[in-house]
Amino acid sequence: MVFIPYGRQSISEEDLQAVADVLRSDYLTQGPEVPKFERAIADYCGAAHAVAVNSATSGLHIACLALGLGEGDVAWTVPNTFVASANCAIYCGASVDFVDIDPVTLNMSARRLEEKLKIAKAEGYVPKVVIPVHFSGLPCDMAKIGALAQEYGFHVIEDASHAIGASYGNGKVGNCQHSDITIFSFHPVKIITTAEGGLATTQSAELARRMQDLRSHGITRDAARMAKPNEGAWHYEQLDLGFNYRMTEMQAALGSSQATRLDEWVARRHAIADAYDKKLAHLPLILPVRESGSFSALHLYVVQVDETKTSLTRRQLFDAMRKAEIGVNVHYIPVHTQPYYRENGMAGVSFPASEAYYSRCVSLPMFASLSDEDQARVIAVLEHIFTVPEHSLA
Secondary structure (H helix, E strand, O other), X not given: OOOEXXXXXXXXXXXXXXXXXXXXXXXXXOOOHHHHHHHHHHHHHOOOEEEEEOOHHHHHHHHHHHOOOOOOOEEEEOOOOOOHHHHHHHHOOOEEEEOOEOOOOOOEOHXXXXXXXXXXXXXXXXXXXXXXXXXXXXXOOHHHHHHHHHHHOOEEEEEOOOOOOOEEOOEEOOOOOOOOEEEEEOOOOOOOOOOOOEEEEEOOHHHHHHHHHHHEXXXXXXXXXXXXXXXXXXXXXXXXXXXXXXOOHHHHHHHHHHHOOHHHHHHHHHHHHHHHHHHHOOOOEEOOOOOOOEXXXXXXXXXXXXXXXXXOOHHHHHHHHHHOOXXXXXXXXXXXXXXXXXXXXXXXXXXXXXXXXXHHEEEEOOOOOOOHHHHHHHHHHHHHHOOOOHHHHO
């Protein structure tokens, strides 16, 4: 029986050719392919600038630095995310706190955010940066979050690692209408891939310049920005403490090729989700929402065991699916429950909506190349699990 993963990349002959062309070229790094990829994604999203990096984690890190996050500052994100959404602030010397999720959308609750901001302001501080996460590809309530940013004076970084191809209102996620910077991920399980890789979009030329410096050791070759007269074509100056976060030419070429099929793949994900919605409606599962006013990229299709309708636990469902060679997964263990965070101020802290969601959630296979036959097998296995006696699942 063939194992069906929860997510996987799709690589075409055109993708292979694009990478092979770079390998035969004069540039494997710092050539023309990275700017080409950056321009393609910026134009797609409606952003003025894009900065490609070697991972979304790197993108989050330099986005925080570009916004001046540092020692003594606080960043807020959600517990329901991968640890990188929080770690990026700690890399900068800042501290991290969390805002609980909305139990329906599974995104940062704008209501909880506003409540927490009111308390924080009364106590004499507000976060320097808020990092909402577009979980599973569904956009957060960015108009509300952006309005709160204006009212309380914090910066916004959209963690859109799941959400390239998604839309909010009349624009694409990544246009930064309600934020300073948006970060995308191109890990192999994401909607398009560069193997590893990430990218930041922004409408600010200054933020783009800062991130460009930081991704490459803080170095410039721009004579107009140098402290000393240009000594020759070899001359460069380090203006800041940066990092080696550059994307390679091969990665960028793969990304540009993949991006040509982005809308097609998102449409296929919606067809898969429509089939799941229809075929799973009779099972004791809470199915994901797709809100009016936004268009999800559907990176994930997450179901939750409905404890009011079955005594089957999430662990039993997960193990039974894996036993049937269905590669379900869990997204995510709440960040504040991780040992590192418990040891650094989060012991005894609770975010009930995130914790309740985590106790019930399972991510089903969702990727553009998932065949109708394989999806039918996933559905059939789910139906079987909920109809057999529980003791037989052991």
